[in-house]
Amino acid sequence: EAGVAQSPRYKIIEKRQSVAFWCNPISGHATLYWYQQILGQGPKLLIQFQNNGVVDDSQLPKDRFSAERLKGVDSTLKIQPAKLEDSAVYLCASSRTSGRAHTGELFFGEGSRLTVL
């Protein structure tokens, strides 16, 4: 089965510019996650979708970050305007189960590395 697809792999922008990342989860996976991984740290959840609804966005900086999953499949994460501290790898993940049956078994994409100058 195909894995989680993400693009672009690398992006370099200047501060105050905008950027968008795309994710296509594993077919049939209802739950999709966006994580931010700063160098030397573990992944930190930004937002979790179940189908096309938001389950948890408590750690998403909503003044500059937005995400959507309109048809319950693909998702985009946008940052506008970017700050220096947004430099990180943005990981998309998906899982088969959700809600109370959520096992924590996530399948991650390769990530999109963002550098903000």
Added chain:
Amino acid sequence: GQQLNQSPQSMFIQEGEDVSMNCTSSSIFNTWLWYKQDPGEGPVLLIALYKAGELTSNGRLTAQFGITRKDSFLNISASIPSDVGIYFCAGQPSGSARQLTFGSGTQLTVLP
């Protein structure tokens, strides 16, 4: 939110040696997971633990879910060069807020 303390931060071992790393939490978790991340890749699940006291193996890897539900360890036996990478623990609490929290990782280097 929950915080996980993962140690050691880095390890340098000789090929063939065994290695152990652990994770502790101030909160109780219902699920512990161990992931491995290679350079330029996303984390990949190694082992998942769902019951306190559970001991689970996956090849040369063995992990345990602590009795107190606040800790877990991962052992790798007879290390080989491809074991190089960053190992992350992750915990999931009970209840409605089932967000997965990751530790800060253990960077493993295997010397030939």
